[in-house]
Amino acid sequence: MTAGLTAGLTAPPPLPAGGLRVVALGGLGEIGRNMAVLEFAGRLLVVDCGVLFPEVHQPGVDLVLPDFSVIEHRLDDVEAVVLTHGHEDHIGAVPYLLRLRPDIPLVGSRFTLALVAAKLREHRIEPVLVEVAAGDHHAAGPFDTEFVCVNHSIPDALAVAVHTPAGTLVHTGDFKMDQLPLDGALTDLGAFARLGEAGIDLLLSDSTNAEVPGFVTSERSIGPVLDAVFAGARQRLVVSSFASHVHRIQQVLDSAARHGRRVALVGRSMVRNMGVAQELGLLHVPAGLLVPVEEATALPAHQVVLVSTGSQGEPLSALGRMAAGTHAQVTIQPGDTVVLASSLVPGNETAVYKVINGLARLGATVVHKETARVHVSGHAPAGELRLLLQVARPRHLMPVHGEWRHLRAHAAIAAEVGLRPDQVLLAEDGVVVDLVDGVASVVGAVPIGDVFVDGATVGAVGEETLTARQILGDDGFVAITVVVEPGTGTVVAPVHLTARGFADDPAVFAPAVELVEEALRRTLADGPVDSHRLAQVVRRTVGTWVATTHRRRPMIVPTVLEV
Amino acid sequence: MTAGLTAGLTAPPPLPAGGLRVVALGGLGEIGRNMAVLEFAGRLLVVDCGVLFPEVHQPGVDLVLPDFSVIEHRLDDVEAVVLTHGHEDHIGAVPYLLRLRPDIPLVGSRFTLALVAAKLREHRIEPVLVEVAAGDHHAAGPFDTEFVCVNHSIPDALAVAVHTPAGTLVHTGDFKMDQLPLDGALTDLGAFARLGEAGIDLLLSDSTNAEVPGFVTSERSIGPVLDAVFAGARQRLVVSSFASHVHRIQQVLDSAARHGRRVALVGRSMVRNMGVAQELGLLHVPAGLLVPVEEATALPAHQVVLVSTGSQGEPLSALGRMAAGTHAQVTIQPGDTVVLASSLVPGNETAVYKVINGLARLGATVVHKETARVHVSGHAPAGELRLLLQVARPRHLMPVHGEWRHLRAHAAIAAEVGLRPDQVLLAEDGVVVDLVDGVASVVGAVPIGDVFVDGATVGAVGEETLTARQILGDDGFVAITVVVEPGTGTVVAPVHLTARGFADDPAVFAPAVELVEEALRRTLADGPVDSHRLAQVVRRTVGTWVATTHRRRPMIVPTVLEV
Known part of the structure; x- marks a missing residue:
């Protein structure tokens, strides 16, 4: 728990024989681009490969x-990428990793693989898929992976235990402990207890809600709230949520059916993901309930629910366009009612x-998580994190999936349940943790950068x-352009001046x-001057003028062309 | 309650004789730059003149x-500017208005005037100040103003009743109903009841917390929470809050005194405002408690509290620099403890x-409103807004001080207590409301723009x-520069290409x-071409290349120079 953690760390020593190394390429000190790389006996196992949305x-x-440069030269050593669930911050960077080596096996649950496969089709990549379910073991080189059911805000989420001769590492993925999940898929505390009994040397656990006290409210509690909103709505209803939140959408469909409304899905990812969920039997759609949006807009307003993307205020999403009137x-x-049944990331x-105000300005009643209980989080708060630690009894905890405030709060929870400071490994991206002879410790750090996707370019x-x-x-x-005679200046x-x-x-x-013309005259009064010097004169003259006259600092771009 | 309100409205007709006109230049549809202009018999009264922080x-x-253009040509008609309290969103634009006419009288409470005077000194403006207190009347031309004590997150806040032959308008300013305020200054419900008894024709009331159910918790409840944090802190304490929140700072000083810690104020506005508050007897500082920051940093860590600015994450504030280590x-x-005893605007x-994470990364324990009850809002939630309407019984309500979501929620509260839709005037900036023969209605709208202060310029x-x-x-x-021969091209x-x-x-x-060189060759192959056409060719060539190769849309700046 030292300050300025990475700053004080140097390149890690070679991994001792028989040791297990862990380094996160993303997800520590930030919410997003989750990716952990495990190394044992020269072989690598990746857990998750997600994207981060820019700030x-x-x-x-x-x-x-995530910055792949750490493993780029060792891609042939990668045995597999384990995907804990299908959210973008866990699978979104898979296409960019597979561009480097397309045949890395992807290991995950059926729904997770269906979502990543749909994504890879858009990138024209044909992946190698290994489907697993809770309770399964899968051998990936020297890594014996074992999967554990966890409950999260997307179906078919898994935790993974990785057994190696160096010891057992357990990665929770994203989880919470909804006691009454819609699909009955509980976080399998029994499995965590059994793994703990056998010995968990290092637990990597979701820190997102470590600052939040207590336990989650069940997803099931949203249903009655939606029902009340539906009962009060006299005109059109629009419900916005994450396009992967199958259970939330299920409750919207159920409320719609109860209140005699047809449902239209609006937004590309909503239509695609709910199609996948329905095919896999995860979303149950009463016959005749779903109609195309063209048909829905032709129905009387009180007979319609639109289920749309855009719950995060994306201006180009379906809801964003509705709010802007476009x-x-x-x-x-x-008189329309709009429900934002989602978190506020x-x-x-x-x-x-901005979207809520746009809708309110147009006269809609907007129901959102601050005005009604139309959202519950997908991540375990402090009470559940404490419970997991008490059930799994890990020898070491490495808080993952969180900003610094979350990682610190998770460490404080670990201290409460009796872990000593040396048993808690606070790390940020790039920090290297080695598990050797049953002891996990920070041994160094590798440099981690930000790799940006911008238009068609990656890393440019x-x-x-x-x-x-x-x-x-x-x-x-x-921008100031001066045309001069070569040699004399x-x-x-x-x-010529252009400004924007x-x-x-x-x-x-x-x-x-x-001022520039005057400065150039003065500079050239004593004889020939080269272009570089003239550019300096232009930059300084304009910079001083802008700073003193306008107290501003635009970019100043002098160009001296020799003709 | 029509949609796209301003869009459908045209320029207002002349104000009928004996009528009272209200138009907000800011504060409706946004939180900030509050400014209402009242007109009666050709004379104007301004209520508040604040700034909005940019998005x-x-x-x-x-x-x-606020866009002063609506009154710019009538500044001589302005009888006074009434300032309800000293927050930036109510007084921040006063210097820019007084630049246009420095002798407009400013009417307000002692603390409000002290803060605005300090601000005007920085702008080298000597204002005309008219000090008033709760219960006072002040005649500003045909406007008989009467002041009412309200409780808010700054001392000495006032509501204003404006009596005119057209009727009585009451503007609440910002208020809440803390039942146990530290200074005993209650929102004077008796005065509102008396005004209501006499007849309030139009009530302009604070909508900020209209979406929040219930009643405020007392400011006094913060004290014990701070005490608990102070009791648990082993090292240095830093408490950040708004620099005008005298009562919050008072409680920090009291906790510090109880726990044997000295206090240093950090940040220019904190030092200035607390100095003013202390001079006016609003802040009570035990002898010897305050020390200069140089002295504080030399004391043992457990004997110090730093009270700093930066509670809104401003990167250049005292706390922002601490979080960045600069x-x-x-x-x-x-091991240090940092408390953000403030709202999150x-x-x-x-x-x-970002500031919280920076502090957490450095090893500080950060206490903020999401982890402990270290903040209560300064604005009345729904229960208090309802209560005010029931006590004041206005004939019309115009919700002010809010984004659209707040204005709509306030309108819904008015409907609950029995106001008909035609008694609730939902307006945004520029919408003109006339009170004629006891009936208030929307009669049109004037165009309102955004006036930006940027460096030394206003409106450029x-x-x-x-x-x-x-x-x-x-x-x-x-940017692409092409040098050509005049006439032929x-x-x-x-x-020459420059890109940033x-x-x-x-x-x-x-x-x-x-590609540009090739395109120019092709264009010039058939004979002379003018510069304008060449610039078009350059723009199109580069634009197409960027869009197809990079899927991006930078600004393309072609320049064709004739030499």
Whole structure:
């Protein structure tokens, strides 16, 4: 528990023979791009391979990937990628990993593999799939993997125990302990107890809700709330949720059936995922309930529920367009009811409130988690994390899946149930933990960067580009072009200034052009000057003018062309 | 309650003789830049004049002002600006209004005027101040203003009743109904009842917490929670709060005194405001408790509390620097305790969590409103709004101070207590409400824009500049300069390409330069071409290349120079 953890760490020593190494390429110190790499006897096992959605200070970026550079040169050593469940922050980066080596086996439950396969088809990759179920063992090289049922906000989620001669590591994946899950798939505490009895040397456990006291409310509690909203709605209903939350959608369908409303699915991922869920028997759709959206919009308003994407305020999603009044098929009318039956993922608050306000402005009644109990979290809060530790009794805990505040809170829970500080491994991305002779400890760190997907490119956008975008986005740029005679530097054309993102009125720059011309005259008065020096003069002149006159710092781009 | 309210409204008709007009220049449909303009018999009265903090889609902007253009040509008609309390969203734009006419009288309570005077000193403006207290009347032209004590998260807050021959308008300002306020200053329900008895024709009432059920918890409840945190802290304590929240800071000082800790104030606005509060007798500081920060950092860690700004995650604030490890005087040590005793203003979530995570990474225990009851809101929730309506019994309600979701929720509360839809005036900025013959109604709307303060400029940055910043911030720019012979368009120098914010590696642009050269050759093959056409060719060539090769949309800036 040292401060500035990674900063003080150096490259790790070679893994001792018989030892098990763990390094997270993502998911520690952030919520997203979960990926843990296990190493034993020269072979690698990957657990999850997800994406992170970019933050405000990463403008223009579409996705952030785990930094594969740590294993890029060792892809042939990878025995398999185990996928604990089908959320984007666990499977979203699989296509980018398989681009590097397409035949890495993907091990997961039926629904998880169906979702990742659909994603890979869009990337034209034909994966090697190994389907497993709770209770199964699968040997991946020297890693004997064993799967345990866990309950989460998506069906068919698994924890994985990895047995090696070095000891047993258990990774919970994402989990909570809903005691009355809709599909009866409980988090298998018996299995965790049995694994604990045999000895768990290192437990990697979900930290997302470690700051939240107590136990989760059952997903089942949402049903009656939805029913009450449905009973009160006189006109059209729109319910938005995550497109992978099969049980939430199931409850919406059930409420719709009870209240004599037809349902239309709106949004590409909603239609695709619910199709997969229905095919696999995970979503039960009463005959005749689902109708295409064109048909739904033609029905009387009180006979319709639209189930849509966009619960995180994505402006281009179905709900985002409805709120902006730009959806091609759906127009929100005063008196409509919109339910956001979803979490509010940190970072999305502004976007979500913008959608809520847009809908409210159009006259809709908006029901969201702050005004009604229309959401329960998918992650175990403190009470359940404590319970898991007491049942599994691991020798070491490595909190995963969390920002620093969550990892620290999880460590505090571990302390409460009796783990000593040396038994709790607080790590961030890149920190290397070795399990040797039954003792797990931090042995070093490898450098981890951010790999950005931006348009069609992966990795082309780096820190330099992002820094430039921040400057440009805050203050724009002023570009000044000077055409000079080669050799002498004599200016042979009027100084040309272009600015964007600085001020609406171009007249504001007239004094700057004059100042540049004057500065160039002074500089050239004593004889020939090279282009590099002229560019410096231009930059300094414009920079000083902008700073003193406008107290601003746009990017200044001088160009001296020799003609 | 029509949809797309302002869109359907046209310019208002002239105000009928004997009528009272109300138009909000800010604060409706947003939290911030509160400013209402009242008109009677050709004279104007302004209530509040605050700033709005910019949103993510307004990059680089420092502040957003109310759009004064509606009254700019009538500044001589303004009798006074009534300031209900001293928060930035109520007084922050006063300097910009007084720049236009410095002698507009400012009417407010002693603390409010002290804060606005301090602000005006920084702008070198000497204001005309009219101090009032609860119970006072002040005649501002035809407006007989009467002040009512309200309780809020800053001392000395007032509601204002405006009596005119057209009827009585009451503006609550920001308020809640803490039943046990630290200073005993209750929201004066008796006064509201008396005003109601005499007849309130139009009530403008704070909507911020209209979505929140029930009643506020007393500010006093924070004390014991702080005490418990103080009792458990073994090392240094840092408590962050709003720099105007005198009662919160008072409780921190009291806890510090009880636990034998000295207090240092950190952050410019904290030092300034608490100095004012202490001078006015609003903050009670035990002798010897306060020490300068240099002295505090030299004391043993367990004898110190630092009270700092930065509760909203501002990166350059005292706490922001501590979290980033860049504060000149304060270094966070593992085991320190940091308390964010403040709200989390919507829009600031990402910044605040970044600060919390930074502190957690350094080893601090961070206590915030999601983990302990260290904050209560300053705004009346639904139960209190209902109570006020039942006590004041206004003939009409105009919900103010809220985003659309809040205004709608307030309207729903009004409906619960029996106001008919035509008695509730849902308006957004610019919507004009006239009170004529005892009936208030929406009569039209005036255009309201966003006025941005950006560096030293006010109003120079408009929508065009912001759109450019968004494009530049997301995808950067590609600037291409072509030097040609006047008249013929013959290219006389190599095509020059500069790009920023697009890709780290400049080599990526080599194919684009070749394509431009090729396109220019083709265009010029049939004879002379003018510069405008050449610029079009360059733009289209680069645009197509970027879209197809990179699936991106940077700003493309072609320049054709004739030499």
